[in-house]
Amino acid sequence: MTDQAYNFAYLDEQTKRMIRRALLKALAIPGYQVPFASREMPMPYGWGTGGVQVTAACLTPDDRLKVIDQGADDTTNAVSIRRFFQRTAAVETTERTADATVIQTRHRIPEQPLAEGQVLVYQVPIPEPLRFLEPRENETRKMHELEEYGLMHVKLYEDIARHGEIATAYAYPVRVEGRYVMDPSPIPKFDNPKLAGNPAIQLFGAGREARIYALPPYSDVVSLDFEDHPFTASKADHACDLCGAGSSYLDEVITDDRGSRMFVCSDTDFCASRQAQGHRGRLSPQGATP
Amino acid sequence: MYVAVKGGERAIDAAHAWLAEERRGDPAIPELTVAQIREQMALAVNRVMAEGSLYDPDLAALAIKQARGDLIEAVFLIRAYRTTLPRFGVSRPVDTAAMAVDRRVSATFKDLPGGQVLGPTFDYTHRLLDFALAAEGEVPPAPQAPARDEPVPHVTGLLDRDGLIEGQPRDDTPAPDLTRQPLELPASRALRLQALARADEGFTLSLAYSTQRGYGRTHAFVGELRIGRVAVQVDLPELGFAVEIGEVELTECDTVNQFKGSKTEPPQFTRGYGLVMGQSERKAISMSLVDRALRWQELGEDFTGAPAQDEEFVLSHCDNIQATGFLEHIKLPHYVDFQAELELVRRMRREAVQMQEAAE
Amino acid sequence: MNAILTGGFAAPSTQSAHAFRALLEAMARPGRIFAVMGAEPPAPISVAAGVALLTLTDATTPLHLAGAADCEALRGWIGFHTGAPLVAADQAQFALGGWDALHPLSRFRIGEPSYPDRSATLIVELDRLEAQGARLTGPGIETEARLSLPETAAFRANRGLFPLGFDCILTCGARLAALPRSTIVEDA
Structure with missing residues (x-):
């Protein structure tokens, strides 16, 4: 309707x-x-x-x-x-x-x-990918116009200097x-x-x-990355506890107040489809796949 | 045992039903009517009309009722409704010099043509809770005086006649429309005023206050503050003349500010301007101070880094609907981005500990 | 007179939605040909060009008509169905005409360095639109595409301006394809 x-x-x-x-x-x-x-x-x-x-x-x-x-x-x-x-x-x-x-x-x-x-x-x-480096629209517009992306590389490099790697986990800039x-x-x-x-x-x-x-x-x-610090697409080092997928992005779920947690696919359709196909994870109600 | 959360849809329905019940409050207490809100909460209605950019007291009152008195939520309801309305035309600029004034005060001249009219103001009320209102007593009628049958010229016009204030030549360039074009900087003064007219009252007030405390000071006097009704006229090309389609209540503030001049140019006062729908004088005065502070470049003043001088800062942050939406969105799920950071921080901590151990 | 009032979309919101999806896919996949329908503009204008006009233009989009497209019947049709103001080439946000009639192309807006989007979109009427001929590569194309372009030099010159440049919607009968400025065009 x-x-x-x-x-x-x-x-x-x-x-x-x-x-x-x-x-x-x-x-x-x-x-x-x-x-x-x-x-x-x-x-x-x-x-x-x-x-x-x-x-x-x-x-x-x-x-x-x-x-x-x-x-x-x-x-x-x-x-x-x-x-x-x-x-x-x-x-x-x-x-x-x-x-x-x-x-x-x-x-x-x-x-x-x-x-x-x-x-x-x-x-x-x-x-605006440059917004957190330069809050002003007039400035960032000029930077795009002139392909002046040095500031972004400096920021990423400072990360490496401080943390040993690029400390941006999401909204990671691309060219x-x-x-x-x-x-x-x-x-x-x-x-x-x-x-x-x-x-x-x-x-x-x-x-x-x-x-x-x-x-x-x-x-x-x-x-964006550097030759000596190439970009890596990382995720939590676990498999999905419901469908067993080892290569999907995971949500972390805290299951009690004593440090127990489980990891499940963030993509619910992907996870449900795999479970429907018979895939099982560590904590599936029906038990893990043998 | 964890199962993937389902039932978002049911939760939303239940939350909305509960909200409706809470909005109504105790059913033993009579329900507010929209007319009661319109008549007795008129300043709230005015604020919702001004920041909602829609002159309709009944709709504003309805929005306040629906929003349980949350005025920003009410402004949001009005804005969302407004965007769907077809546009039939554009009115002529209203003539505020011809305003039928309920209130008109000048801080710069003791008396002037048209007189000082105090009007229905909180000024000089002692802010003592009036417990008689709790008893729902009727109010005795206010004393009446015959309307003064004389024109009420603008104070700035009187100053302009003597060349004492910067001239303001008539400009018939069609005003830009903030709601139909993306904001582009630098903005014209007309566009800035449009943004300020619908800006959050609290934000505008605080900015104006900051200029008074030295963050972009402009030495403002309220040349004139007037509140009243003006006619709205629309040109009808088919008829070849304009017809009056109604009246709106407006609050207008002209500030007379810090003079400028040079060896070649004799000194002149400068202007700040505020115009707001409804009776809303705190907002109109604030707006004129911020307007004046934003004009630093045009008037050859220094940029001192004051927030009120910074056009991009003011225009990007003055809209409470944008602000509240973005602010409140951080309560939406961010599991995915947080998980990404969590994973990163855990890994970096692990590596740091390993390095520490290796060093020992 | 009747030809002016007819030939628009009968159900504007859904017909323009379908038409736009074809235009979106076309601009996203340069060289690929899509069928559209719903417009019946006066001769000599193609159905596809009519669809593009109805879907994209209105009173806010200055339009330039070139050559045979600049005729009484079409001016009336556009006035009634879209309200697009008719302007000179250098003012145009959209332009419509045959390839030769649109020349010289240097008249059209190519955007500004800080606002490359402020450029013209040319609706080019062609006698022939087939997936053969010039070789296209670039964004939107997995390996390569072929398209029967009237020439390649002008498109190469336009690509050389990137990120500035004009964009083209190529129309023929009830079919259209697009050639954005980003596409690299080479001779067959």
Whole structure:
């Protein structure tokens, strides 16, 4: 049931055209942040208003939408955004990554590799990768213009001097097509390799900061590093305690106040699919796979 | 035993039902009507209209009721509603010189054409709790005086006549629209004023206060503060003339500030300006001080690093809907990013301990 | 007169949504050809060019009409269906015309160094649009794509301006493809 008081996918057509124009320019200049006239949405800034606007501009009635937050379909904000589109666009929804045509995400890239025909929409809080080094927009804009990314390298190098490695665990900056340095949104750096060479279209929406950017399929995306300190995509050194997966990103769950903990896949669809296929982890109710 | 958390949907529904119940409060107490809020909480309604950028007292009152009196939440409801409204046209600039004033005070002249009108103000009330209000007594009618049938010219106009204040030539450039174009810096004064008019009252107040304490001081006098109703007129091209479509209540503040001049130019006072929907004089005065502080470059003053002089700082942080959304979003799940840091910190600690042991 | 009032989207919100997805995929995958429908602009304008106009332009997007596209019928149609103001080439956010009519291309905006997005999008009407001919590589293309471009030199020069440059939507009948500034174009 759509809410007839609002246009298809909530936004009015003029707003959608404005966002669509920005999206096309974003694809034409990979990694460059296109300013757009972000609207005030009926959900708070910082809660996915950028992603919601991008999704609204891309959705067709034929789409199957998946919404995840922290990799999970059932986190409250994912539920809330999914409901918003069920109500305003009457699109089909799914929790299965492979079945989705549009996936809106916060902080994760699904474990299941994406395919052509899929669109991954990221919610972005701070789109400017240089923002924490230089708070002023006028300055960071100039730095992008002149490809002055030395400050970023200095910061990363200071990390190495202090901690012995680059101490950035999420929102790890990348260089796109050898030109723009881009913030991949606060995904764990474990997910960074999936940004590159991805067959799907990746779109990034920052509502409060009014910026849209994009990665065309198969884009060249390199995580910043140094020859003697190469980038590594790390994760907790465990297997999933429910499905036994050894190569998925894990959430840590504290199970009592005496130091017990377990690790489970953050991607709930991935974990559930594996369990349905009979995979078992250390703490599966049915016991581990022999 | 841990099972993956399911039931977000049910939790949301239950939370909303509980919220509705809490909003209503004790059902034995009569429910507030929107009209009661509009009439008796008028200054809250004004603030919601001003920061929500939508002049509709009934909707603002409804938003306050729905938001349980949380004014920023009410502003948010109004903003979200406002974005969906079609735009039929743009009014002519309102003529505040023709305002039907309820209140008009000047701190710069003892008396002036149009007079000083104290109006319905908290000024000079002793802030003593009035327990008679708790008894719900009716208020005796206020004494009436005949309206003064004379024009109320702007104080700055009087100063301008003598060349004592910087001129303000008429500018018919269409004003930019902050809600339809992404903010671009440097911003024009018109855009800055638009942002300040809907800015958070508390933030604007604190910035203005900081200029008074020396962080970008501008030596402001309230040349004039006026509150009243002005006509809103819309040009109808089909008819070839403008028609009045209604009235809005506004608060306008003109400050007369620190003079400038040089060997070649005789000294002149400068201006700060504030205009806010509804009766909202704390906000209008604050706005005019911040406006003036932001004009340092145009007036050839030094940038002292004061927050109120810093256009990007002020414009990026004055909107309470942006601020509260982003601030409160940190209560959303961040398991994934936190896990990434946890893993990093654990590993670095392990390595540090190993190095320590190796050293020993 | 009737030709002006008809030929728009009958169900704008869903038809433009489908059309945009085709445009999005096209701009994301340079050289790949997509079928679109829903617009019936007056001759000599193609369905695909009409779809692109209806989906992307409105009263806020200055449009330049070049050559045969600059005709009474189309001006009226655009005025009624999109309201896009018609302007000279150097003012245009969008331009529509045949490849030769759009020349000289140096008239079009290529963006500013700090705002490369402030550049024109050219809707290029072609007699032929096939997945053969010039070799395309770059973002959006896994290995290589082929596209029947009217020439390659102009696109190479445009690529040389990156991140500045114009972007193209190539239209032919009810099919379209796109060629963003990022694509590397070589002779077949």
